[in-house]
Amino acid sequence: MDLAAWLKTAHEGVGGLLEQILLVKKNDLPKFKALLNRERPTSHRYPFTRGTGNYINAMLDAWLLTGKPEWMNQAERVIQATIHPADNIEKRNLLDVETGWHYLVLLSGLIRYLCLKQELGQRDEHYTYSRDSLIHYTRWMIENEKPFLENPDILEFPNDTWTAQDIRKAMIVFQAREFDRPLAKAYTAKGDEWLEHVVARLQQSQEAHYTRILVILMQNHGSQSQAFFALKQPETESEQSNRRYWHPNEPRLTWTGIALRVLGRLTKGLLNFNPAREKNWLNARLDR
Numbered sequence: 001m002d003l004a005a006w007l008k009t010a011h012e013g014v015g016g017l018l019e020q021i022l023l024v025k026k027n028d029l030p031k032f033k034a035l036l037n038r039e040r041p042t043s044h045r046y047p048f049t050r051g052t053g054n055y056i057n058a059m060l061d062a063w064l065l066t067g068k069p070e071w072m073n074q075a076e077r078v079i080q081a082t083i084h085p086a087d088n089i090e091k092r093n094l095l096d097v098e099t100g101w102h103y104l105v106l107l108s109g110l111i112r113y114l115c116l117k118q119e120l121g122q123r124d125e126h127y128t129y130s131r132d133s134l135i136h137y138t139r140w141m142i143e144n145e146k147p148f149l150e151n152p153d154i155l156e157f158p159n160d161t162w163t164a165q166d167i168r169k170a171m172i173v174f175q176a177r178e179f180d181r182p183l184a185k186a187y188t189a190k191g192d193e194w195l196e197h198v199v200a201r202l203q204q205s206q207e208a209h210y211t212r213i214l215v216i217l218m219q220n221h222g223s224q225s226q227a228f229f230a231l232k233q234p235e236t237e238s239e240q241s242n243r244r245y246w247h248p249n250e251p252r253l254t255w256t257g258i259a260l261r262v263l264g265r266l267t268k269g270l271l272n273f274n275p276a277r278e279k280n281w282l283n284a285r286l287d288r
Helices: 003-014 016-037 049-067 068-081 101-120 125-144 161-176 182-205 211-220 255-271 276-287
Strands: none
Touching: 003 049, 003 068, 016 211, 016 255, 016 276, 049 101, 068 101, 068 125, 101 125, 101 161, 125 161, 125 182, 161 182, 255 276
């Protein structure tokens, strides 16, 4: 629980004035400049990375340990500030493997959230938003993703750890078919293709016994089995067809939106201003 609280603080801060000013500089100023250059940045607050995926997982762990709804609520806030059912996926640059691969960790966390919501019987607006977002990305995956080592020249270290990472793709689409049954056959075919690729290559690999590869395989194996969903409550056909029309376009950040965000940060910092806390925060940043 201490680690979960630490992780939340690391992402959300403690509300001090200096901290909020730094957040404006790091997070809001680049988007302000993008708007000045007539670009169209999204309103997402969190990066589409494994760090955010691990953040979501930590909030779910804390909820499982305590049962306190604020942890689940925080996971839902992070999800809705990271992903959207109408995202322009091409702009995420996910096929730039070295920087984009770890979105798979985030989608795995999203699936875990959906499974927990199913077990609770909470197929509410948060659930459908997350499910529709997942489907948006997994449909893109089965059309666009390929094994990482298919183009080894773009990788700094083209070894079979990347082969093991491919199992993440397979397990995500195996799980996604339970939330998108109209395309179940396509998900299964693509998952089988990727899983067979992983198995065949690692059977011939001189690196297959390396710890990192084994950990990735053990962490992700198993979702291709129907038994994985034996304890879940499958959606009915009517629930499967309940796709909400959230918004026709990806969420855009406007001048009003960025102004309100900056104003909110500064207001929060001023309301929480305490000289001793500011000094402690600054000393921590300077590692004193």
